[in-house]
Each structure stands twice: as C-alpha cells, then as structure tokens.
Amino acid sequence: MRIVIVNPNTTASMTAKIGAAAQSVAGAGTEVIAVNPPDGPVSIEGYVDEAYSVPGLLAEIRRQPADAYIIACFDDTGLEAARCVTESPVIGIGEAAFHIASLLAGKFSVITTLSRSIPAIEHNLVKYGLDRRCAKVRAAEVPVLELEDPTSDAATRIATEIEQAKAADRCEAIVLGCAGMADLAASLSRTHGLPVIDGVAAAVELAESVVALGLKTSRLGGYAPPRAKPYTGRFAREAP
Amino acid sequence: MRIVIVNPNTTASMTAKIGAAAQSVAGAGTEVIAVNPPDGPVSIEGYVDEAYSVPGLLAEIRRQPADAYIIACFDDTGLEAARCVTESPVIGIGEAAFHIASLLAGKFSVITTLSRSIPAIEHNLVKYGLDRRCAKVRAAEVPVLELEDPTSDAATRIATEIEQAKAADRCEAIVLGCAGMADLAASLSRTHGLPVIDGVAAAVELAESVVALGLKTSRLGGYAPPRAKPYTGRFAREAP
Amino acid sequence: MRIVIVNPNTTASMTAKIGAAAQSVAGAGTEVIAVNPPDGPVSIEGYVDEAYSVPGLLAEIRRQPADAYIIACFDDTGLEAARCVTESPVIGIGEAAFHIASLLAGKFSVITTLSRSIPAIEHNLVKYGLDRRCAKVRAAEVPVLELEDPTSDAATRIATEIEQAKAADRCEAIVLGCAGMADLAASLSRTHGLPVIDGVAAAVELAESVVALGLKTSRLGGYAPPRAKPYTGRFAREAP
Amino acid sequence: MRIVIVNPNTTASMTAKIGAAAQSVAGAGTEVIAVNPPDGPVSIEGYVDEAYSVPGLLAEIRRQPADAYIIACFDDTGLEAARCVTESPVIGIGEAAFHIASLLAGKFSVITTLSRSIPAIEHNLVKYGLDRRCAKVRAAEVPVLELEDPTSDAATRIATEIEQAKAADRCEAIVLGCAGMADLAASLSRTHGLPVIDGVAAAVELAESVVALGLKTSRLGGYAPPRAKPYTGRFAREAP
Amino acid sequence: MRIVIVNPNTTASMTAKIGAAAQSVAGAGTEVIAVNPPDGPVSIEGYVDEAYSVPGLLAEIRRQPADAYIIACFDDTGLEAARCVTESPVIGIGEAAFHIASLLAGKFSVITTLSRSIPAIEHNLVKYGLDRRCAKVRAAEVPVLELEDPTSDAATRIATEIEQAKAADRCEAIVLGCAGMADLAASLSRTHGLPVIDGVAAAVELAESVVALGLKTSRLGGYAPPRAKPYTGRFAREAP
Amino acid sequence: MRIVIVNPNTTASMTAKIGAAAQSVAGAGTEVIAVNPPDGPVSIEGYVDEAYSVPGLLAEIRRQPADAYIIACFDDTGLEAARCVTESPVIGIGEAAFHIASLLAGKFSVITTLSRSIPAIEHNLVKYGLDRRCAKVRAAEVPVLELEDPTSDAATRIATEIEQAKAADRCEAIVLGCAGMADLAASLSRTHGLPVIDGVAAAVELAESVVALGLKTSRLGGYAPPRAKPYTGRFAREAP
Missing domain, CATH: 3.40.50.12500 (Rossmann fold)
Known part of the structure; x- marks a missing residue:
C-alpha cells in the first residue's frame, strides 16, 4: 500500500x-x-x-x-x-485525531500552536459534528516553526497547557493540534497520564x-x- | 464610499x-x-x-x-x-443574503445552482449559526454559466424549485444561491408572493x-x- | 425614506x-x-x-x-x-447588533444592564440561531435609567466588563446590550481595540x-x- | 390546594x-x-x-x-x-404537554390549530430544549373558536392530521396544540393507539x-x- | 393508586x-x-x-x-x-428532577456524588433535550453509601458545591443528583435561597x-x- | 495482535x-x-x-x-x-461505521433491521456527536436472525431501502446497521455506486x-x- x-x-x-x-x-x-x-x-x-x-x-x-x-x-x-x-x-490529520480520540475518551481538549488558529479548528469540529466531544481548543502560543527548533521551550509550554486542560476542562484525552508536535505524543501521554493523540500517526x-x-x-x-x-x-x- | x-x-x-x-x-x-x-x-x-x-x-x-x-x-x-x-x-454574498432574510422571515429556503454546491452552503450556514433559520438548501440543477445564457430555461427551473420550497419546506422567504441570479430576485418575489433575496444586492x-x-x-x-x-x-x- | x-x-x-x-x-x-x-x-x-x-x-x-x-x-x-x-x-436593535457583529468577528460578547435581562437575551440568541456566535452575555449591573445620569459610574463598569470579556471569553467584538448605551460605542471601540457594536446605529x-x-x-x-x-x-x- | x-x-x-x-x-x-x-x-x-x-x-x-x-x-x-x-x-399548558409527552414517548408530534401558530410553538420548543423530542409541529387548519362549534368538522381534520403524523413523522405520541382541544384527548388516544396529551390536564x-x-x-x-x-x-x- | x-x-x-x-x-x-x-x-x-x-x-x-x-x-x-x-x-428520578426544575427556573445545575457519574448524567441530559436547561453537572465527590452515614461530612460538601454553582454557573435552581440525597432538599432550599429539587419526590x-x-x-x-x-x-x- | x-x-x-x-x-x-x-x-x-x-x-x-x-x-x-x-x-461496530463513513462522505444514511432499533441508534449518534453527519436512520424491517437465513428476501429489502435513501436523503454513503449484514457491504457498494460501510470490518x-x-x-x-x-x-x- x-x-x-x-x-x-x-x-x-x-x-x-x-x-x-x-x-x-x-x-x-x-x-x-x-x-x-x-x-x-x-x-x-x-x-x-x-x-x-x-x-x-x-x-x-x-x-x-x-x-x-x-x-x-x-x-x-x-x-x-x-x-x-x-x-x-x-x-x-485534524479529523483523524478527533475520530481516534472519540474512541478512547468521552471528551478531549485540543492544544494547538497559536490563538489565531483556534477559530478554524472550532469550525472544523462543528463541521465534523465532533464539537460535542471537544471540551476546549487551547493554544500554547508556540509558532509552528519553533517546534522545529530543539532549543525552544515549546514542549514546556505544551505541557503546562495540558495540565491546565486536565484541571479546568474535565477532558479525558488530549489532541495535539499541529503536525509539528508528532514526536511529542508518547512521552506526553506517559507524563500526564491520559491518552495524547497525534494527528499524523x-x-x-x-x-x-x-x-x-x-x-x-x-x-x-x-x-x-x-x-x-x-x-x-x-x-x-x-x-x- | x-x-x-x-x-x-x-x-x-x-x-x-x-x-x-x-x-x-x-x-x-x-x-x-x-x-x-x-x-x-x-x-x-x-x-x-x-x-x-x-x-x-x-x-x-x-x-x-x-x-x-x-x-x-x-x-x-x-x-x-x-x-x-x-x-x-x-x-x-451568501452570508449577506442569510442575514437579510433573517430580518424578514422566520425561515428561508435557498435555491442554488447544482447539487454539488449544497454541502458547502450547508457548512457555511452551520458556521454562521443560521442553519436554524434555513428550512432547506435546494438545487435547481442549473450550471452557473447557463445563467448568462438568455436562451436557457434556467429561470423556469428556479421558479419550479421555489414553488416546491413553498409547498414542502414551510419557508417564508427564498434566498437565491448564486451571484448569477442577481437580476431575477425582484420579479420572482412578485410572482411567488414572498421575499426573494439576492446576495449581491x-x-x-x-x-x-x-x-x-x-x-x-x-x-x-x-x-x-x-x-x-x-x-x-x-x-x-x-x-x- | x-x-x-x-x-x-x-x-x-x-x-x-x-x-x-x-x-x-x-x-x-x-x-x-x-x-x-x-x-x-x-x-x-x-x-x-x-x-x-x-x-x-x-x-x-x-x-x-x-x-x-x-x-x-x-x-x-x-x-x-x-x-x-x-x-x-x-x-x-438586539438582532441588528448581533447580525452586524457577525459580519466583523467570529464571536462576540454582549454587555447588558442587569443580570435579570440575560435570560431573555440568551433566548433571543437561540431563536435567531446566533447563540453559536455569542461567547457570553454579561451584565454590568447598571440599571437602564442610570445610563441617562451623567454622574453615574456606568461607563466605568461597562469598560471593566469589556476587559473581562476580552480576557475570559475569547470574544472578538462587543455588543452593547441596551439602547441607552448608544453614545458609548465609538469611544469604547477605540479604547478597547475591538469592534463595539451599538444596536441603535x-x-x-x-x-x-x-x-x-x-x-x-x-x-x-x-x-x-x-x-x-x-x-x-x-x-x-x-x-x- | x-x-x-x-x-x-x-x-x-x-x-x-x-x-x-x-x-x-x-x-x-x-x-x-x-x-x-x-x-x-x-x-x-x-x-x-x-x-x-x-x-x-x-x-x-x-x-x-x-x-x-x-x-x-x-x-x-x-x-x-x-x-x-x-x-x-x-x-x-404547552410546556406541560411537552414534559408529560417526554415521559411516555421518545418523540411526539404536535397538532395545533393554524399554520400561523407553528413558529411560536417551535420557538418555545427550542427555548425549553424539547425541540429534540418533537418530530414535527403540524396544523389542522382549524380556527380556535371553531373548536367551540359542535357542528364543525374540526375533530375529523385533527384525526386526519394524527394519522399523517403517525405515518410520516415516526412520532410515538401526539400533543394537542390548543386548550380548546382538551375534551378530545382520551377518545383520540383510543382511536389512534398512541398517547394523546392535552395540555390543560x-x-x-x-x-x-x-x-x-x-x-x-x-x-x-x-x-x-x-x-x-x-x-x-x-x-x-x-x-x- | x-x-x-x-x-x-x-x-x-x-x-x-x-x-x-x-x-x-x-x-x-x-x-x-x-x-x-x-x-x-x-x-x-x-x-x-x-x-x-x-x-x-x-x-x-x-x-x-x-x-x-x-x-x-x-x-x-x-x-x-x-x-x-x-x-x-x-x-x-433523574428525568423527573430535570423536568420539574425546568418548570421553576431557566437553568439549573446538578450536584451528583462522584465525578465518574458526570458523563452518564450529561448523556442523559442530551438524550432528553434538557442539556440546554442545565448550567453544569457538578460532583461533590461523596460516594453514594456515605450519604447513608450520619457521621459523614457529605452535607457540608454538597452545600459548598451549591454555593459554587450559584456563584459561577448562573444557575437558578439545583437538582440533587442521587437518590440518597432525598432527605436534604427542603433544608438546602431554605438555606441557599433557591429551589432544590430531589428526584425521588x-x-x-x-x-x-x-x-x-x-x-x-x-x-x-x-x-x-x-x-x-x-x-x-x-x-x-x-x-x- | x-x-x-x-x-x-x-x-x-x-x-x-x-x-x-x-x-x-x-x-x-x-x-x-x-x-x-x-x-x-x-x-x-x-x-x-x-x-x-x-x-x-x-x-x-x-x-x-x-x-x-x-x-x-x-x-x-x-x-x-x-x-x-x-x-x-x-x-x-456502530461507532466504528459512523467514524469511517465520516471520512468518506459528507452525510450517510443508516439501514438497520427493525424500526424499534432506530431510537437507540439515534441516541448513540447524538451521544457521539455524529447525528450531524447522519441523513436518516432507516429500517429494512428484517429481523436479525432472518439475515442468517439464505432463503430470506432480506437482501432485496435492504437494497430497496438503499435506493430510497439515495433518492430521498441526499446521503453520500450507507452504513449497514447490523452485524449480521457484514457480508453484504462490498456487493451493495458495487451495485448502488456509493460507499457501503459494514461496522464489523x-x-x-x-x-x-x-x-x-x-x-x-x-x-x-x-x-x-x-x-x-x-x-x-x-x-x-x-x-x-
């Protein structure tokens, strides 16, 4: 294939x-x-x-x-x-992550890069019908290409946002809202104790x-x- | 201006x-x-x-x-x-027509050109929130450029669809779903006895x-x- | 006219x-x-x-x-x-403000006078379909006729509520929820850096x-x- | 009491x-x-x-x-x-009928008097949240005071509408949409074989x-x- | 009967x-x-x-x-x-409480026992259509059988949650989310100054x-x- | 695995x-x-x-x-x-079919066995959020175990329902609503010219x-x- x-x-x-x-x-x-x-x-x-x-x-x-x-x-x-x-x-990769998350959790929160991307993601969720499964779309305020930079503190900011989502959104899983976060899912899942879904995979x-x-x-x-x-x-x- | x-x-x-x-x-x-x-x-x-x-x-x-x-x-x-x-x-012009129609009627139906255009219009209505005001999106099955052809029977097909909308959708107004229909609104409104809204105007x-x-x-x-x-x-x- | x-x-x-x-x-x-x-x-x-x-x-x-x-x-x-x-x-004027705000912003918050008025406004938003565009309906707790009193601190309370809406609601525009606020829109828009819509205008x-x-x-x-x-x-x- | x-x-x-x-x-x-x-x-x-x-x-x-x-x-x-x-x-009596119907059936249809009353009833259903339980609001096209006239064929028209609702709406109960129909519920329920709810009772x-x-x-x-x-x-x- | x-x-x-x-x-x-x-x-x-x-x-x-x-x-x-x-x-008793609350208040909040029960209650509210009437489902984190224990501080935790609901949810009534709370409704209603609905009654x-x-x-x-x-x-x- | x-x-x-x-x-x-x-x-x-x-x-x-x-x-x-x-x-298998259908078509219709099963499927679609993607849930009125009987006309009744769904529901795909239909999907897809999804696969x-x-x-x-x-x-x- x-x-x-x-x-x-x-x-x-x-x-x-x-x-x-x-x-x-x-x-x-x-x-x-x-x-x-x-x-x-x-x-x-x-x-x-x-x-x-x-x-x-x-x-x-x-x-x-x-x-x-x-x-x-x-x-x-x-x-x-x-x-x-x-x-x-x-x-x-967005829809893929939403559908997979829906198989593992009642509600998920999304952590994307920048606030300006939130409305487009929310529109997609509504279009797909899966807004009802999404607790909140959040932004870590990390520009996309900073995810390519090993010296950036992007991972820390994403981790912080996940903890806030767990505390405030009553979410049961996290969807990572950028292709550039693909390598982070497994370790974030272990660290934060809930499914973390990467859209690429x-x-x-x-x-x-x-x-x-x-x-x-x-x-x-x-x-x-x-x-x-x-x-x-x-x-x-x-x-x- | x-x-x-x-x-x-x-x-x-x-x-x-x-x-x-x-x-x-x-x-x-x-x-x-x-x-x-x-x-x-x-x-x-x-x-x-x-x-x-x-x-x-x-x-x-x-x-x-x-x-x-x-x-x-x-x-x-x-x-x-x-x-x-x-x-x-x-x-x-789509959103404009939906908003104006919402000021004049409880529910409106949309008459667009081809069936393939219906899902995109429905997505927009959901995104704008005005799907609740739309009784049905219909297609007259008229290609866009046929609206430019004075010998086409496009006007007849649109009129037929309006009558079906009145009978079946319980709509109170009609939104014309193509910029190429801009010249038809006034006469259709008179003929069919309800507000017909053109998005361009x-x-x-x-x-x-x-x-x-x-x-x-x-x-x-x-x-x-x-x-x-x-x-x-x-x-x-x-x-x- | x-x-x-x-x-x-x-x-x-x-x-x-x-x-x-x-x-x-x-x-x-x-x-x-x-x-x-x-x-x-x-x-x-x-x-x-x-x-x-x-x-x-x-x-x-x-x-x-x-x-x-x-x-x-x-x-x-x-x-x-x-x-x-x-x-x-x-x-x-309520619907007018909601429709105009929807042309300029993805989501808006409403600042009305008293809490008791919030449910009626929320019902209207649902009836119009535009609840999906409204981030939150807020009250500045200012009685209507106090807006007629030049010595009142109504403007300050409205400004405070706008700042809270910007910070907490992720709103992109403000709708002023009382005809008596008609004279405040332009200056509030300049001060707070987002569209502020008055329903009368x-x-x-x-x-x-x-x-x-x-x-x-x-x-x-x-x-x-x-x-x-x-x-x-x-x-x-x-x-x- | x-x-x-x-x-x-x-x-x-x-x-x-x-x-x-x-x-x-x-x-x-x-x-x-x-x-x-x-x-x-x-x-x-x-x-x-x-x-x-x-x-x-x-x-x-x-x-x-x-x-x-x-x-x-x-x-x-x-x-x-x-x-x-x-x-x-x-x-x-409208909300009462909707709530009681919701205890007895998954979905109900409403039979009201005149078409002009349908939008107000639909708005109420949305406001109450019970639009999700209502299959369709129908009108028998019977003016209210005709229900007071023993020589009218109002009962026949209501019965016809109930049969159409059963066939077309997949409804499991009927709500009678006018106080003037209060005396019809029991016999309609027997005749049509489904719960018929009168709002007054x-x-x-x-x-x-x-x-x-x-x-x-x-x-x-x-x-x-x-x-x-x-x-x-x-x-x-x-x-x- | x-x-x-x-x-x-x-x-x-x-x-x-x-x-x-x-x-x-x-x-x-x-x-x-x-x-x-x-x-x-x-x-x-x-x-x-x-x-x-x-x-x-x-x-x-x-x-x-x-x-x-x-x-x-x-x-x-x-x-x-x-x-x-x-x-x-x-x-x-869940649906009963939701329907009765809807007759007395625009929006209600639910106080249930444990967080794990929240999703099932939320599903029910959506199924009944009454999610639109529910401001929030909250958990007092009281196991069911602790409600049978007169020495427990369950009542205190429920009271605390009601006060938070009043302050944060803009709710106008409270629904008690467990059959074991049936004996608390009347006194909680008096104490907190809003209707408190017990599903059993x-x-x-x-x-x-x-x-x-x-x-x-x-x-x-x-x-x-x-x-x-x-x-x-x-x-x-x-x-x- | x-x-x-x-x-x-x-x-x-x-x-x-x-x-x-x-x-x-x-x-x-x-x-x-x-x-x-x-x-x-x-x-x-x-x-x-x-x-x-x-x-x-x-x-x-x-x-x-x-x-x-x-x-x-x-x-x-x-x-x-x-x-x-x-x-x-x-x-x-129900959710699986709904999610897969959502990747291939804007809207799908479901063909299940008996009418009595429709409400439970509709509840699930609402719970999953995917009711917005479902054009209609239909029943072929075929009892489950009749699908095990090679002499039954179940396949014909399902095919008839698919044609009605295509004509009336504006659906773009079909979901087969019973595990016992698992062997029919491929041939139905070829015959009817649209994706037919079996939940087991x-x-x-x-x-x-x-x-x-x-x-x-x-x-x-x-x-x-x-x-x-x-x-x-x-x-x-x-x-x-």
Whole structure:
C-alpha cells in the first residue's frame, strides 16, 4: 500500500519529520511518501497561509498516485477539494485525531500552536459534528516553526497547557493540534497520564484502515469530481 | 464610499452583470468597482474551483483600496482569508443574503445552482449559526454559466424549485444561491408572493452599513493579520 | 425614506437620545422619527416591563406610517407582533447588533444592564440561531435609567466588563446590550481595540438596507397579518 | 390546594370548558378556579393576539391568590412575565404537554390549530430544549373558536392530521396544540393507539405536583420580581 | 393508586430511606412500595454498576404489578428497557428532577456524588433535550453509601458545591443528583435561597400525574414490547 | 495482535459469520477471536435484549485477554461499561461505521433491521456527536436472525431501502446497521455506486489502529475503573 502524506507548507525539514513519524507507525506493507509543494507558505498559521497552500497541495495529490492521501496540517487545509480530485481516500490529520480520540475518551481538549488558529479548528469540529466531544481548543502560543527548533521551550509550554486542560476542562484525552508536535505524543501521554493523540500517526492508521476496507471517497454530493471547464491565467494548466 | 466587489471567477461578462446589479442598489455616494481576478476558474461549482479562485481573489483585494469589499460568490469563497488581509470590512454574498432574510422571515429556503454546491452552503450556514433559520438548501440543477445564457430555461427551473420550497419546506422567504441570479430576485418575489433575496444586492447594503457605522473587521482571533513569513515558488511575491 | 424608531419605554429623554443617535448615522435622505408610547414602563428591565410595553409599541407602529420601523429595546420587545401589524420591515436593535457583529468577528460578547435581562437575551440568541456566535452575555449591573445620569459610574463598569470579556471569553467584538448605551460605542471601540457594536446605529443601517432592497416582511407563516376578530375591554379599539 | 387557571383569551364559554376539563383531572383536595381577563382578544391566533392578552393575564394572576397558576393557551403566552409577578408556580399548558409527552414517548408530534401558530410553538420548543423530542409541529387548519362549534368538522381534520403524523413523522405520541382541544384527548388516544396529551390536564397535574413538592419559582435570574418603577398612562396602576 | 419504586442497588437501608421519602410526598390514595433487587451492586457509581443492576431492576418491575414505576437511581438506569416490559408508566428520578426544575427556573445545575457519574448524567441530559436547561453537572465527590452515614461530612460538601454553582454557573435552581440525597432538599432550599429539587419526590409526583391522566407508555418505536425469543443460560427464564 | 470480538447475542452461527468477516479484513499479524456469551438473548432487537446481553458481554471481556475488543452489535451495547473493565481499547461496530463513513462522505444514511432499533441508534449518534453527519436512520424491517437465513428476501429489502435513501436523503454513503449484514457491504457498494460501510470490518480496522498507536482507553472521567464493592446474589462473583 502506498500512502502519500502531503505537508501543505513548504518547509522540507518539517516534511521529513512528519514522514518519519508517519512511517514509524505504518504497517509493514505500507510505503509512506512524504512530500510538500514547492509553492506556498513555509508554515500555516491562519486563513491566509491556508489559502496559498491549497493549489500546491492539490498539485501534489494529482502528481503522486497513491492508495490514500494524508493532509498533514491540523487545519485539514484543502481537505474537501482534495477529496474531489482523487477517488483514493484523503484523511486530514485534524479529523483523524478527533475520530481516534472519540474512541478512547468521552471528551478531549485540543492544544494547538497559536490563538489565531483556534477559530478554524472550532469550525472544523462543528463541521465534523465532533464539537460535542471537544471540551476546549487551547493554544500554547508556540509558532509552528519553533517546534522545529530543539532549543525552544515549546514542549514546556505544551505541557503546562495540558495540565491546565486536565484541571479546568474535565477532558479525558488530549489532541495535539499541529503536525509539528508528532514526536511529542508518547512521552506526553506517559507524563500526564491520559491518552495524547497525534494527528499524523492517527491519520496513517485511518488511511490504512479505509484502504484495507476497500473503500473510496463518495462521488455523490460535495465530493463529486470537478466539472471540466477552463481555468485562466497562471492556473490554466490545473483546470479539471 | 468606495466598494470593491470581487467576482472570484474569471468570466468578465458575469462580473459586469454583478457590477451593474450592485451599482443599481448602491447609495448615491457609493462607487462600486466590480473586478475579477485574471487567474482561476471561469465559474465556481464546487470545492476545487473554490480553491483555485482564492489566490486571485486575495490579490484583487490587496491591489484595490476600498472602504469595503464584497465577495460575489455564494459559497463566500475565501471570506475568512480576505478578512485577514484588510482592515476594511469584507462581506460575502451568501452570508449577506442569510442575514437579510433573517430580518424578514422566520425561515428561508435557498435555491442554488447544482447539487454539488449544497454541502458547502450547508457548512457555511452551520458556521454562521443560521442553519436554524434555513428550512432547506435546494438545487435547481442549473450550471452557473447557463445563467448568462438568455436562451436557457434556467429561470423556469428556479421558479419550479421555489414553488416546491413553498409547498414542502414551510419557508417564508427564498434566498437565491448564486451571484448569477442577481437580476431575477425582484420579479420572482412578485410572482411567488414572498421575499426573494439576492446576495449581491444584500451585500452592497450591508457593506454600506458597516462602513457607515465606522466599523472594521476585528483583529483579534481568527481574523488577525497574517504573520510575516516567506512564501516560496510562484506565490513568493504574495507573502504577507 | 422615513424610519420610525420606537423606544418602547416611556422615558422621553431616552427617546430623544436614541433619536439623535439614530439620526446621526442615517443617510442623507432618511428622516428618523423617534417616538415612545404614552403607556407603559419608564424602563424595560425584565419580562414584566416587556409585557406592558408591547401594546403601546404596537399602537405607535400603527399610528405612524413609515418605510421601516426600529424597536429600540435590546430585548427586541414585541418584535414578532410588530412584524404582523405592518408590511414595512421591522428591525430590533438586539438582532441588528448581533447580525452586524457577525459580519466583523467570529464571536462576540454582549454587555447588558442587569443580570435579570440575560435570560431573555440568551433566548433571543437561540431563536435567531446566533447563540453559536455569542461567547457570553454579561451584565454590568447598571440599571437602564442610570445610563441617562451623567454622574453615574456606568461607563466605568461597562469598560471593566469589556476587559473581562476580552480576557475570559475569547470574544472578538462587543455588543452593547441596551439602547441607552448608544453614545458609548465609538469611544469604547477605540479604547478597547475591538469592534463595539451599538444596536441603535446597527438597526438604522439595516432598516435602510432592507428598504433600499425593496423588501418587505414575509406574510407567510408566523408574520401573517392578524386575523380580524373582536378584542374586548380596554383593548377593544385595538382589534385587528 | 387552590389552582387558578387563566384562559388568556376573553371567550367565557371556552374558559368554562377549560375549567371543567381541569377540574375533572384535579385531585380531591384541589379547587380549580377558571378565569379569563375582561380585556383582550376573543381567541389567540398569532403574535398580535398574544401581545394583547398578556396585560389581562397578569392582572388576573395578581388579583387571584393561588397556590399555583396555569396559563391555558398553548403558546404559553406571557409565561415568563407571569413567573415574575408571583412566587407561586406558574405552568403553561404547552410546556406541560411537552414534559408529560417526554415521559411516555421518545418523540411526539404536535397538532395545533393554524399554520400561523407553528413558529411560536417551535420557538418555545427550542427555548425549553424539547425541540429534540418533537418530530414535527403540524396544523389542522382549524380556527380556535371553531373548536367551540359542535357542528364543525374540526375533530375529523385533527384525526386526519394524527394519522399523517403517525405515518410520516415516526412520532410515538401526539400533543394537542390548543386548550380548546382538551375534551378530545382520551377518545383520540383510543382511536389512534398512541398517547394523546392535552395540555390543560397535563398542566393541572404538574401544578399539583410542584405545589405538593413545596417548590416555588426561582427568584434568581430572569424570574426575579420586577423592579419597582413608574408605569405611565393606562398601565399606571399596574406598575410593580 | 399503587406505585412501585425500585432502588436498583441492593442496599436495603437506602431502599427504606427512599421509600419513606417517596411515601411522604405521595397523595392520600397512593400506596408506595419500595423494593430493590436481590442481585447486583450495593451502590451504583458508574457504567459497570449500572449494567449489573438492570436485570434485577427488570425482574422487580415484572414481579410487582403497579400503576406506575419509579427507578430510583439518578442515572435513570435501565429506563428504556423498563418502559418496554410494562405498559404502566415508568419514571426515572433523574428525568423527573430535570423536568420539574425546568418548570421553576431557566437553568439549573446538578450536584451528583462522584465525578465518574458526570458523563452518564450529561448523556442523559442530551438524550432528553434538557442539556440546554442545565448550567453544569457538578460532583461533590461523596460516594453514594456515605450519604447513608450520619457521621459523614457529605452535607457540608454538597452545600459548598451549591454555593459554587450559584456563584459561577448562573444557575437558578439545583437538582440533587442521587437518590440518597432525598432527605436534604427542603433544608438546602431554605438555606441557599433557591429551589432544590430531589428526584425521588419529583418522580412520585410525575408518576401520580401520568396515572391520573390515564396515560400509558407508547408502544410505538423504541418502547415497543420486546419480541418473543429464547434467552439462554442464566437468563433463560427471563426471556420475553 | 490479538483482537477479541464479542457478539453479545448467543447465536453461535452469527458469531462464526462475524468472526469470519472480521478475520478477512484483519492484518497479517492479527489474531481475531470471535466469542459470544452463553447467557442472554439469541438476538438483540431493542432495549430489553440489550440489557440482558451486557453481563455476558462483560464476562467475556474479562475472561479473554486481548489487545483490543470489539462489540459486534450495532447498538454498541454495553460499550461504556466495557471500557471501564479493561484498559485495552474497546470499539463498538456502530461507532466504528459512523467514524469511517465520516471520512468518506459528507452525510450517510443508516439501514438497520427493525424500526424499534432506530431510537437507540439515534441516541448513540447524538451521544457521539455524529447525528450531524447522519441523513436518516432507516429500517429494512428484517429481523436479525432472518439475515442468517439464505432463503430470506432480506437482501432485496435492504437494497430497496438503499435506493430510497439515495433518492430521498441526499446521503453520500450507507452504513449497514447490523452485524449480521457484514457480508453484504462490498456487493451493495458495487451495485448502488456509493460507499457501503459494514461496522464489523470498520471496527477491526479501528481496533488495529488504536493498538498500533499504542493508545489505551482513558481512565479519567466516565471510563474510570469501577470502584471495588460487593455485588449480591447471582452477580456476586462479578463484583469489581
């Protein structure tokens, strides 16, 4: 099975870290290809960065044949559009983490990077229906690329936020709200005594699951393939 | 007052029609500039077209100073990102129509173009909170550009759908779910005996309203200005 | 265009202040008539005051021809009944503020006068669907008529509550929850660095908007004109 | 125990019928006093009639000492205001029927008189939280006073609507949506083979229940006693 | 009228206390029989205890003819199953307390025994639709059987939690979340100045109410009588 | 990895079919043990059957060590209690199907066996938050054990219901609402042209996923291990 995991930002070191995290949980027969587009923001922190990452993301999905795709941004950037351009299942790491957390705990809290990302995550939770399972979305106020910096105190700030979530939110599990936190889940879980879910690993498992089930994205409704039509200007060659 | 209305698709004839509709309801002191980006799909019918229209949309907003902006696609394509790149208020024609309808009727039904567009509209209604006011989102199964074709039977199909909505949905008003239907609202309202709301006109009024109130988009939370950072590849020059 | 703004309480000085606030934002061609009924409570603070203000409110609406009406009590007292007695649009200042705030911010908090008014406002938010957009309804514990008293510390208490809302509610805008706060919005917005919405001004803009759009209240469903029937006793002459 | 049941419309024959229905289910030690105000509409069919019935309703409650009050209009007209003017519990027949139905069935449908009354009932269900238990609110299109006319075919139309509700709504019980239907419940239940709940009887039982429990309406929050203040004009003597 | 109240745990002293509390509020013509099954947990504190109490509970209901049944565990353990095995109404003390509180207050908070019981109560509130009326579910961290111990400080801890609920939840009434607290309601209500509702007493009143109304549980939908079929092993004789 | 799948009814042929379906999708290194309790109903069709199946289900889980457990009844019978008696993850086939369907389609409809099972499934969807993703729960009116009978027309009735769901519900995927339908999913998906999800296969994949992720059920909140206490009578030896 071949899974392509797309980091929709253009920071190759983060792509490598995500790829390693993904491969480490993948099954024996699963090949994980981690890619990022050449075009777009070096990190995704808010709606504007999201918008500029989607054309590159869709191009990677179209370029890379795969049994399933993973979008490795916690905002599930471009998820609906991606589902329209391929029959193969597409999993967002945000939704993956929410679904897995829902199997292990009544309510979970999310710890993301920056406050500005909270509304987009809350919108996704409402869209997925899983806002009812989420106690609170919190921000550790750690910029995304600081997670790549071994000298940063990001881990401490995340740990502090987890303790506050346990005390104040009545949450039973933690979802880590950024692909760049993928390497922290196991040790945080041990330290804080509750399930801590990383979306990258969760998405690999769910992607393998839907492929093993022989299921494809529905072609009815919103995920129907795009209608053939001209695109103009710099997107002309990306027309459906 | 200067209002820039951006048609996020690249069909100039539709932009002209939208601009005329907008100017016709604007106040005496309001200058309406209707533009469309050079890059992107010729019509927006689903998530993929949406994704490729946003970079062009944001470029138009950055290029054109204005007291307020209107996004003239009923999906409110790129609305959140647009709100981050300018302090001036940004109004989507979808949200505008929903808010105006809520002032005139307990419940409204939406008539959009194609079924594939229904889920995105439903998601927006949930995000805005106004799903509770919407009886049903319906599709007349009319492609967007057919609305530009005077020989099409699009108007008949829309009228049929309105009658079905009145009979089956217990709706008290109709929202027209495409910028290309802007010229139909008044006659449909007379014919069917209930308020029929066009989002383009509604958005012009709401844009004028927020400007007159001296209000700007909040810079707290999700609409904070984008963080300065490099963008790579073909989007390098569009970095915040 | 002629807009009649009805202060449903009987305090003429408050009516004058509301009228001045309304006229100051109205367009050049808009005549604003501010009235209050002769019968009823001197201020509206809870369900009983509301109940006794509605007959007078309806009488004013029937007596005064207008292109649109505004109900200048934040509880939107009598709004549904008012919509039944006239085809002209009727806008409540509460709903107006909520809709305008929703165009500028993801979530807003409301600062009203007294705690006893919070449940009615929360009910309205649920009825309108906009509870999902409201972070919290707060009370500054300022009686309505104290807002008319220049020596009161009402402004300070409101400012304190705004700061608490910013810190604790993750709100991105503030809605002022009383017609008597109409004169405070602009300076509070500057001081606290977020949009502060006054319902009186918001309602004037929305009333002008729906009139400019040529729209009337729906006659289907709950806002159908009242059925002709006898009323007895002191209300005999107010029968539909 | 003394229960005052107020028919908020001014039709004495309907008050008598309601009183008889109420007394017939009341306990041995319960005295039921059925009254109606002298002022207001002869029937309540929509928001305007509601508005003009509340001052008379409140006057009756203040005039008549009681251990508990019942408001015998299915819209629960003036319920919140009534709870403020007396410590004794006040029960609306609409809420009473919904609560009792929720003890006997997963979901219920409501059969009311006229379509125009549906939105107010739906708002109440949302306010009470019991919209989740209601499959559908239906109208038999029977004016209220036609229920007083023994030659009308109202009973047939209600029966037809119940059969449609059973077939289409997956409802497990029926709530009769008008005080004037109080005498029909038992026979409809036998005929249609499911619980049919009349709000008048339900309210009598719930009023007796809360009195037996020694409970009073909360004085905190929205039901706090009205603040002392002047009322002007024809309501001057009804000031709190 | 004969009401059987089943304490689904096997602690006879608690059954006796519940029975006395129930009889004390019952009407003159009501015989209250308090029973508990011989099989199962000595107290119900969480999902596992619930599961093992239901077969005994159902056996008691089948064994004891009654006009109505009450399930005297605040989790409403086995309520749906119980409604299938008898036509007579079955009332849970949890739902009873929520419904009665909703007649007296806009919002209530619940004080239960242990944190582990909170999620089950929250699920019930969502299922009943009354989560919208509940400000917060709180735990006093008092094990169930400690309520039977006169030397415990349980009452103090409950009082403390009520004061916190008043200060922080904006609640207008308190629901006591355990059958073992039945004897505390009246004095807590006096001390804390708001309605305090005990589910045992509430359920007796509601059981009497539905019997007086001549109503039975619906046989349509989920409460249909169980289909005849073999049960195997130790439950063979309990097959429907 | 060792997965124990418990069929909570006592029909061994159905257990065998479920076991075969589960093993057929399990990974190479996964051993699937399918068991059923000796005690309880031969099929689960409604709340009473559910109640009598849980003690046997819990006993099987305690008796059989495993890396993960699956409850093979679409009602997710006993799921919460099961999560308390083991640290290993426990997956219900109902929730599994809902979560997998949510990754492939905007909205799904459920086709279950009998109408009486619909309310329990709807309650679960609300509890999980995924009611927002479910277009409708439908019943093919096929008793569970008829699915074991090769001469029955069950498959035809299910196919008919799927076509009605596609036409009327705007659903984009189908969830099969009974473990006994596990063998039908693939062919129904091909025939009807949309994803058809079987909960047994979905649960196997999710169980493998959470085990591969190294995650356990949270011990905080509702899934805390049961408190040690006596159980009496026939359940004495099953005390925690």
